[in-house]
Amino acid sequence: MHITTTAAKTGTLVLVLAGLGGAVLHGLPEPVDHAVRPTTTKDVAAWTMPLDGYVLAWGPASYAENLVEQPCLRAAGIDDPPPWATVAGLRAEDAAHETAARGNPAPALAETRPLTADEASARGYRGPSLAGANNEGFRRWGFSTERNAAFDALPAGTAARCIRQARATLGTDADGADQGAALVAQRLTYLAAVAARSDPAVVAATADWRSCLADAAVGPVAGGLPADPSGLPTASMRAVDWVTDLDDEDVPRAEVRLAEQDVACQESTGYRQALYDAEWRRLLRVTASDAAVLAAGSRNQATVDRRVEEAIRRARSEGSGRRPLTSAAHHGRVGPSAAAPGGSCRRLGRSGREAHGRPLSGLPSGRPDAARCDTPGLVLVGLRTTSARAAYARP
Structure with missing residues (x-):
C-alpha cells in the first residue's frame, strides 16, 4: 500500500486543549470500550472510514473564509482579496504537508489511503501538483507591508468581526470543538491504519x-x-x-x-x-476521552465541505481572487501586531492574520515552520505552509 503524503488547516486552526487530551492520554492504559457510530458507509474503493465525517478539508475551508470575509473588509476600507487558488491545489497541499513524517500526531486522512489505480497510472508514486495552491502568491499577499499596515489601523475588533461573520456563513468552526474532534479523528484513523498492517489476515495477504x-x-x-x-x-x-x-x-x-x-x-x-x-x-471503538471529544464536534463536516467548495466556485465566477504567481511556501505573519489580547493562542489564517490569541513569540529551535504560542505546553506548527497545521503538547 502506498501511503500518500498530506496536510492541515489553511485558515485558522484553533488550539483546543480538549482536542489534545486524547493524544496525551493515548499512551495510558485507558480502555478502548466506547462504541462509535460510523459517519460513513463502508466502501473499499473510496476508502471511507468510520470517523471521516468529523474531518473538514482545512485548506479549502480557510481559503473560503478569506473570500467570504471580503465584503466586510471592503466596508471597513480594505479592498485586498486573497490570491487565486484552486480547491484541488489546496487539497494537494494539505496532502503534501500534514504527515506523520513531519511529526504530526494527527495526519490528514489522505495519509492513510492507499494509492489508486488511476493515481498510479497518472503519476506513479508522486503526489498531485501543488501549483493550484499558489503558495508564492499567498506569501506575497501575507507579507504585503501596505496590507498589514491597513489591518493594524482597523478599529479594535473589526478584523475579528469580519472573520467571525465569514465562519458563520460557511458553518466553519468558531469555538474549536469541531477542530478538536477532527484532530482526534485523524489521529485515530492514522493509528488504525498502521495497526491494521499487523492483522493476521493482512499479514497473510x-x-x-x-x-x-x-x-x-x-x-x-x-x-x-x-x-x-x-x-x-x-x-x-x-x-x-x-x-x-x-x-x-x-x-x-x-x-x-x-x-x-x-x-x-x-x-x-x-x-x-x-x-x-x-x-x-x-475504528468502531475508542477510549472515553476520545469519545468525549468526538461527541463535542460535528459528524457532518461533509456538508460544510460542500458549502466551502460552492463558496470558492462562486467567488471565482465573480472574479474574486488574483491570478496565481509561482509556487513556493506559504508564510504567516508572525509578530505582536498579529495578535489580539487575551485567550489562548488561536487560529492563524492563510492571510497571515490570527483571529484572537496571544502574540506568537518566535520560532522553536530546529523547526523553521513553527511558531511557539505563549500558552505553556503548546506549539503551533506549519505557519510556513497552508495553515496552522496542528497543535502539539510539548514536554
Whole structure:
C-alpha cells in the first residue's frame, strides 16, 4: 500500500486543549470500550472510514473564509482579496504537508489511503501538483507591508468581526470543538491504519502481494521489495533511482509500471480488502476521552465541505481572487501586531492574520515552520505552509 503524503488547516486552526487530551492520554492504559457510530458507509474503493465525517478539508475551508470575509473588509476600507487558488491545489497541499513524517500526531486522512489505480497510472508514486495552491502568491499577499499596515489601523475588533461573520456563513468552526474532534479523528484513523498492517489476515495477504509483485516482471526494485506495500516507494527509490521528487510531474515510465502493478497485486491478492476491513474494525471503538471529544464536534463536516467548495466556485465566477504567481511556501505573519489580547493562542489564517490569541513569540529551535504560542505546553506548527497545521503538547 502506498501511503500518500498530506496536510492541515489553511485558515485558522484553533488550539483546543480538549482536542489534545486524547493524544496525551493515548499512551495510558485507558480502555478502548466506547462504541462509535460510523459517519460513513463502508466502501473499499473510496476508502471511507468510520470517523471521516468529523474531518473538514482545512485548506479549502480557510481559503473560503478569506473570500467570504471580503465584503466586510471592503466596508471597513480594505479592498485586498486573497490570491487565486484552486480547491484541488489546496487539497494537494494539505496532502503534501500534514504527515506523520513531519511529526504530526494527527495526519490528514489522505495519509492513510492507499494509492489508486488511476493515481498510479497518472503519476506513479508522486503526489498531485501543488501549483493550484499558489503558495508564492499567498506569501506575497501575507507579507504585503501596505496590507498589514491597513489591518493594524482597523478599529479594535473589526478584523475579528469580519472573520467571525465569514465562519458563520460557511458553518466553519468558531469555538474549536469541531477542530478538536477532527484532530482526534485523524489521529485515530492514522493509528488504525498502521495497526491494521499487523492483522493476521493482512499479514497473510502481504506474503501473497510480495509473490505477485516479484512475478510481475516489472524490473528490479531499488533496495528490494519492502516488507509490505506501505514501504513503496523504497528509500533507495526516493534517493537514487526513480522517486527523487515526490512532486515532480515528469514521472519515469518504469515507476508508473511498478506503481500500477503494485496496486493490481494489492487488489488481486485480497491485501487491500483485508487491510480495509482491519482498519475499519479498529475504528468502531475508542477510549472515553476520545469519545468525549468526538461527541463535542460535528459528524457532518461533509456538508460544510460542500458549502466551502460552492463558496470558492462562486467567488471565482465573480472574479474574486488574483491570478496565481509561482509556487513556493506559504508564510504567516508572525509578530505582536498579529495578535489580539487575551485567550489562548488561536487560529492563524492563510492571510497571515490570527483571529484572537496571544502574540506568537518566535520560532522553536530546529523547526523553521513553527511558531511557539505563549500558552505553556503548546506549539503551533506549519505557519510556513497552508495553515496552522496542528497543535502539539510539548514536554
